[in-house]
Amino acid sequence: MENNSRKAIARRIYSNGYIRELFHYDSITKEEYAKTCQERVEMFVVGNQRIMNPIDALDQESYFLWIKNRDSEIVACVRIIPPHLAKELYGRRYSIWDKGWITDSKCHLFPVDKNKESPCLWAPEWGVKVQGVEHAIMDLYEAGHMYVNYFKESMPGLQYLGTQKDEYGYDGWQWVWEPTPQEEAEPIIRKFIEAQT
Numbered sequence: 612m613e614n615n616s617r618k619a620i621a622r623r624i625y626s627n628g629y630i631r632e633l634f635h636y637d638s639i640t641k642e643e644y645a646k647t648c649q650e651r652v653e654m655f656v657v658g659n660q661r662i663m664n665p666i667d668a669l670d671q672e673s674y675f676l677w678i679k680n681r682d683s684e685i686v687a688c689v690r691i692i693p694p695h696l697a698k699e700l701y702g703r704r705y706s707i708w709d710k711g712w713i714t715d716s717k718c719h720l721f722p723v724d725k726n727k728e729s730p731c732l733w734a735p736e737w738g739v740k741v742q743g744v745e746h747a748i749m750d751l752y753e754a755g756h757m758y759v760n761y762f763k764e765s766m767p768g769l770q771y772l773g774t775q776k777d778e779y780g781y782d783g784w785q786w787v788w789e790p791t792p793q794e795e796a797e798p799i800i801r802k803f804i805e806a807q808t
Contacts, residue, residue, distance in 0.1 A: 756784035
């Protein structure tokens with residue numbers, strides 16, 4: 612059921628009628644959360660045949676960026692763990708974008724090439740509204756890593772950090788978005804983290 616009284620932290624309406632929105636967990640409905648969890652299971656456990664926990668305690672403190680189609684159905688989603696809850700990776704304590712999925716071919720991960728006006732999940736500029744900077748780390752499985760690697764040349768500021776095994780022993784590939792030097796972002800993120808604790 613659509614809750615029209617709530618206000619998204621950020622919102623973009625595309626020419627095809629799709630809508631990209633950013634909400635904190637506190638603002639999403641039980642139905643919306645159930646849909647995100649159901650698709651995580653379909654994508655990661657069934658589709659990728661991976662052992663993973665589709666639900667964890669970080670969900671309740673995180674942000675959800677999704678795309679809804681013209682029928683108001685969520686067709687793409689990514690969880691964004693804020694910096695004060697994110698683990699430090701490669702000397703960086705940025706927000707972490709993880710558990711992302713797309714089920715609609717009209718949606719894309721990045722707004723590059725011919726997809727510039729298509730609904731895309733990647734919207735780090737919205738990080739400015741929450742934490743003061745765009746800087747973020749993406750934690751990906753192999754298919755996502757290969758996709759990002761393909762588009763990296765058209766995304767200055769995107770850099771491969773490395774590979775680490777997750778708690779279940781599966782490889783995860785981490786990429787960072789740093790549109791400005793890390794040294795410039797750190798004081799802004801530190802201020803955000805201090806405000807949360």
